[in-house]
Amino acid sequence: MARWLGWKIENLRHSYLLNEVDPEGMRGKFYGKPIVDSDGDISSWKLDVKPTRRPERDFSGTPCVPVYVMLPLGTISMKCELVDADALREQLKVLKSVNVDGVMVDCWWGIVEANGPQKYNWQGYKQLFQMVQELSLKLQVVMSFHECGGNVGDDVYIPLPIWVSEIGKKNPDIYFTNRKGGRNPECLTWGIDKERVLGGRTAVEVYFDFMRSFRVEFDEFFVSGIFSEIEVGLGPCGELRFPSYPEKHGWRYPGIGEFQCYDQYLLKSLRKAAEARGHTSWARGPDNAGSYNSRPHDTGFFRDGGDYDSYYGRFFLKWYSQVLVEHGDHVLSLAKLAFEGTCIAAKVSGIHWWYKTASHAAELTAGFYNPCNRDGYAPIAAMLKKHDAALNFTCVELRTLDQNEEFPEALADPEGLVWQVLNAAWDACIPVASENALPCYDRDGFNKILENAKPLNDPDRRHLSAFTYLRLSPDLMERQNLLEFAHFVKRMHGEAISELHSEAEEKI
Incomplete structure (x- = not known):
């Protein structure tokens, strides 16, 4: 604890x-x-x-960090067909020419199992994987058990499978629910992980059946070694977090978000936890935690000295965060079984706003129990270690000074958060990868990623295991942006850059 508090103090001093x-x-x-x-x-x-x-910094001779590029969200159509294959092939050739290691693609539950339980259609993905393999690129595949649409960067709409939505009409408690009863069909509540409410199957069984079908269908590609990693979606946007800040429900940055534990299944879990603790009156969510766009100091729960640090507050937040950890534990245990011999990973979101306050309110509503006097990411890293899973983290390109300039009221500290999470993963001895949270084309943004990828003067030479760039687009294909990206890739690989531009221009 002394070491942890010492870091918190040093981090604040550094910011000032x-x-x-x-x-x-x-x-x-x-x-x-x-x-x-x-x-x-x-x-x-x-x-x-x-x-x-x-x-x-001169990164020549530093460890190689593989670079991947996310494919567009709509690469595969709702009919599970590859969209504009010829154009995509040309773009992949360009990426190959600047020595990108591979690409990442979302494998959408709402597309593959759209029309009926265990009726899988993998057609478009097979065509895509063959194309990638022909170009000698590697693949990171995301098992995307969430809805696409309604969040930052979403340019297509892919709902959950139709048959799941039909169940949801009769039983809306299969979705995460806020205090006022608002349902969020973005993904399924973790309260049904072990409840047989999906046509006789639990949510975890549904996820496992999907992953097992993928493994069987694409056995030849597993044998060839094209899959470098399978990332397992564990919540909204594929991230291990509660959907505490949905834009479609009116949230706007830097609102603190809301707790999402009011479906009947999570409330039942909360009642059991309160009874086990001997305080049945605690079987409730906080009634003074504000709303989506509240500020911490305006609430009784999150303000300095607020109820978040009371006996009840600590009980509730411990239960709430434990639900998150247990969900990851349940799903990853089966993912490890389905993908034995292949690296698996989980994505954790970078909730950096209100990081410079005592309560860290936005992290708390998302399920990360990380106030100023507690390390909320060590339990997550320990859970990932149990399953030999890597941690993929976001927002490595953001600078605290820039955030303070643009949104001073948010009291954000992305650099402090990145430092904390990366070290939690490294202390647990698990691989840690990352990606940018927002589009990045400039040298300063790429330099920040490099600084985090390969920390300066680290006595253990720790570094990211991989980096995934968000995302393939017409903007990235513009000549100057592509040259800058090629410069970045070469430095991530630890290569000399003296002749970079002439080489890259010739290829491009």
């Missing part, structure tokens, strides 16, 4: 020092300098003065 050194947030920006004429008046602005770019 950065603000003192660069209070105007002018890092990396062009600016003018006033010129004083012979009469002592400011006559003009000198516009040709540019700050020197911060010295870049």
Whole structure:
């Protein structure tokens, strides 16, 4: 605990020092300098003065971190057909030309098992995998058990399977539910992981049957070694978290979000936990935790000295976060069985807003019990270690100073959060990969990713096991953006970059 509190204090000190050194947030920006004429008046602005770019680290000779690129969300149609195969092939050839290691694709439950229980259609994925294999690229595949549409970056709509939605009409408690009774069909509540409410199967059995079918259908590709990793979707956006901040329910950044535990199955679990503790009156969610767009200091639960740190608050948050860990445990145990011999991974979201407050409210509503006096990511890393699973984390390209400049009221600290989560994974001795949270095309963003991928002066030479870039798009294919991306890939691979641009231009 002393080590943990020491890091928290040092992290805050570091943030304040950065603000003192660069209070105007002018890092990396062009600016003018006033010129004083012979009469002592400011006559003009000198516009040709540019700050020197911060010295870049030389990453030649550093460990190779493989780079993957996410394919568009709509690569496979609702009929499970590969969309515009010829155009995709050309784009993959371009990625191959800049030495990308492979691509990532979502394998959508709502497409493959759309029309009936255990009626799987893998047609489009087989065509895609053959194309990728022909180009000698590797594949990361996401078992996507969630809805697509309604979140940041979603440009297509892929609902849960039709037959699941029909069950949901009769029994809406299969979905996560907020305090006011609002249902979220984005994914299934973890309360039915072991409840036979899906045509006689539990949710975990449904996930396992899907994964087992994938393993059997694509056996030849497993044998050839094209799959470098299978990432298992564990919640909204494929992330291990509660859907606490859904935009379609009115959430806007940097709202704290809401607890999502009011379906009948999770409430039953909460009652059992309260009874076991000997306090039946605790079988309830907090009644003073605000709403989706509240600020921590405006609520009785999350404010400094609030109920989050009371006896009841600690009981509730421990139960709530344990539900999250147990869900990951249940699903990954079966994923390990289905994909024996292949690396599996879980994705954890980077909820960096309100990180500089005592309660860390946005993390709490998402299921990460990580207030300032507790490490909420160590239990998750320990659970992943149990299943030899890697941790995939987001937001490695974000800088705290930039966030403070754009949204000072959010009290965000993405750098502190990334540092904490990566070290929790490394301390548990599990591989840790990452991806960017927002589109990135500029040198500063790529440099930040590199800094996190290969920490400077780390005595153990720890580094990311892989990085996945969000995402293949027309913007990435633009010449200048592609050159910058090629520069980034080469440095991630630990190669020299002196001749990079001439080589990359020739290929492009």
